[in-house]
Amino acid sequence: MLNSEVLVSLLTLSLLEVVLGIDNIVFISILSGKLPEEKQKLARRYGLFIGMIVRIGLLAAISIILKLDKPLFNVFDIGISGKDIIMMIGGLFLLYQSTREIHHKLEGESGDDSRELKQTKLMTFQAVMVQMFLLNIVFSIDSVITAVGMADHVWVMMAAVIVSVVVMLFAAEPISDFVHKHPTIKILALSFLLLIGVSLIAEGLHYHIPKGTIYFAMAFSFAVDIIQLRLNKTQQAPVNLHERYSDKDEKRDVDVL
Amino acid sequence: MNELFSTSVLTGLAALTFMEIMLGIDNVIFVSILLDKLPDPGQKKIASRVWMFVGMFLRLSLLFVLGYLINGEKTLFTLWQHEVTLQQLIMLGGGLFLLVNTTLEIHNKLEGEDPNEKGRHTVVGSLAKVIQKIIIIDLVFSFDSIIAAVGMAEHMWVRIVAVVIAMLVMFLFAARISGFIHKHPTFKMLALSFLILIAFTLIVDGIHVDAIHIPHGYIYFAMAFSFGVELLNLQWQKKTKPVELREPTIDNKAN
Numbered sequence: 001m002l003n004s005e006v007l008v009s010l011l012t013l014s015l016l017e018v019v020l021g022i023d024n025i026v027f028i029s030i031l032s033g034k035l036p037e038e039k040q041k042l043a044r045r046y047g048l049f050i051g052m053i054v055r056i057g058l059l060a061a062i063s064i065i066l067k068l069d070k071p072l073f074n075v076f077d078i079g080i081s082g083k084d085i086i087m088m089i090g091g092l093f094l095l096y097q098s099t100r101e102i103h104h105k106l107e108g109e110s111g112d113d114s115r116e117l118k119q120t121k122l123m124t125f126q127a128v129m130v131q132m133f134l135l136n137i138v139f140s141i142d143s144v145i146t147a148v149g150m151a152d153h154v155w156v157m158m159a160a161v162i163v164s165v166v167v168m169l170f171a172a173e174p175i176s177d178f179v180h181k182h183p184t185i186k187i188l189a190l191s192f193l194l195l196i197g198v199s200l201i202a203e204g205l206h207y208h209i210p211k212g213t214i215y216f217a218m219a220f221s222f223a224v225d226i227i228q229l230r231l232n233k234t235q236q237a238p239v240n241l242h243e244r245y246s247d248k249d250e251k252r253d254v255d256v257l
Numbered sequence: 258m259n260e261l262f263s264t265s266v267l268t269g270l271a272a273l274t275f276m277e278i279m280l281g282i283d284n285v286i287f288v289s290i291l292l293d294k295l296p297d298p299g300q301k302k303i304a305s306r307v308w309m310f311v312g313m314f315l316r317l318s319l320l321f322v323l324g325y326l327i328n329g330e331k332t333l334f335t336l337w338q339h340e341v342t343l344q345q346l347i348m349l350g351g352g353l354f355l356l357v358n359t360t361l362e363i364h365n366k367l368e369g370e371d372p373n374e375k376g377r378h379t380v381v382g383s384l385a386k387v388i389q390k391i392i393i394i395d396l397v398f399s400f401d402s403i404i405a406a407v408g409m410a411e412h413m414w415v416r417i418v419a420v421v422i423a424m425l426v427m428f429l430f431a432a433r434i435s436g437f438i439h440k441h442p443t444f445k446m447l448a449l450s451f452l453i454l455i456a457f458t459l460i461v462d463g464i465h466v467d468a469i470h471i472p473h474g475y476i477y478f479a480m481a482f483s484f485g486v487e488l489l490n491l492q493w494q495k496k497t498k499p500v501e502l503r504e505p506t507i508d509n510k511a512n
Contacts, residue, residue, distance in 0.1 A: 095479055099486040102450065103443045107490075107499040184364045191363070191450035195457055198479045202471070209471060210461060217356060217457045224360040238368040239500050 005212055006153070010160055012215045013150045015222070017143055017164035019189040022179050023244060024051060024139045025172050031131055034123040043125065045169070047132045052165040054133070055140040056158050062086065062144060063154040084204040090145040091200030097142050098193040105186070105241040142193070149196035149203075150211065183241045184225050192218050266412065268477045270419055273409045275480075277402055277423030278434065279448035284398040285427045286435050286505045287372070288391050300384045308391050309428060315395060316420050319403045323347065324413050349463030351404040355456035358401050363449050366502045373505055401452075408455040411473060435506060442502045443487055451480055 028047035032040045065086050071079025078084075123131075147157035168175070179185055195217070199209040288308060295301045327344050334341055406416040427434065438445050458471040 092482070095482050096486050098450075099443075099447065099483040100490060102446050103487060103490040103494065105500070106442045106446060106502075107494070107497065109495055109497045183367045184360075187363055187367065187446060187450075188360065188453075191453045194450050194479065194483065195454050198454060198475055201479070202475050207472070207475075210465065213457065213461050213464060217453070217460060220353070221356055221360045221453065224357050225364055228361060228364050232369075236370050236503075239366075239502065241367075241500060242497070 008215050009151050010156050012218050013160040014163040017160055018167050020143055022176050048165055050132050051136045054136045055161045058144045059157050078206055087200050088204030091197045094145055094193055094197030098190045102190050108242045110242040149200040183238055269410050270415050272477050272480050273419035274422050280402050281427055282434050283504055285431045304387050307388050311392055312395050316399050320416055323407055345463050348459050352456045352459030355404050359449055359452045369503045371503050405455055408459045442499050
């Protein structure tokens, strides 16, 4: 059960979940900022925890659908089952989502999704928790589909979700700083999301793309980027991506003016 | 003949041409900045002719050489009971090269120095020196575009036609294309993302040459789908000032 391929898949999937989960953290911290200071830390922890529960719940639901491998109908001599339909829709969703995200990061408006939230003043603890629950559902859909696309076993998917939440619990701050300073990591993660989308669509049509090679390509590409970071110290600050949720917006806006 | 002009071949041709333009435009802009440093318009004309001719010649000969090598099914050596062919080695090597190059390219576009600064300060001497420089730059840049062509298209003629069309379009409309990408950097970034996918398929083909061959249709479909989503984005999303990628631009040379 615990061979090296499973370990590698757990590792790469956790890494991807962490990088993709940064937006979620920023959102949680903005939302918990609507509470009195002494409750903020608690709310952030709850927020992460709710996120984990929602993802594991979704994974459990999906794993039931993935067992439906009896063909429902035939397309071009391929028997299409419930599992295949979910795979294909999931793949299309990932393609759509990562294209949209790349667009937003390059041409969108910084912090447009958190603007409304910024204007609201204090909220009650319950209201914050309800909001966190609702938005975590939205956030977790692509992370859950990514997990399905990358791992073969449901327990690996769930373990990766738990690992990424634990990592976030201890290192949310340094990780989000690192990703903010090195936008390449984020764009690379989105590029690989496109690849996973394609692999899911192919799998839905009963064409198996070897997952080991996906892990290899991801690890290789991240390694190249890290080496590049080490070797090349540029003087210029990196490009500022336009994030959907942003804390630091106001300061940046002032800078522009 | 029917098979040659099927929709899948034509989509492949369109997709590959589009990719070649997205990948090659930086090179064209960079060279045209160099060309503008030549004081005499007559010399400029000569240099750009030489550039066009040499660029085509380089790319086509690289395509033929790679195409010829890839056809070889001869086993070179045996590794862990797998017969390794020259074709596999080239696919794997090309895929890895493309993966490294694309990762570095994304990195430089987001975190690198602004190339316009550097370009402005290079001093260019005689016509011969400029031409020499252009050829070297062209040689370096042509590698990944040729590997992408091999990864994306099955037929040799599709690769050739796509490369030639892309070069002609770039020579003719360099300024306009570069202006468009500058306004919509998402296209460039999507092209780089798909280059990672193409590198990946080359690696898969290289490792499991007989067992697995990822059909090009999946790549074309994903590209078309993502392109469609991006067109909708452009329609629906509010227009804001885009991120400035670190790439050579024509406007800057006036400064």
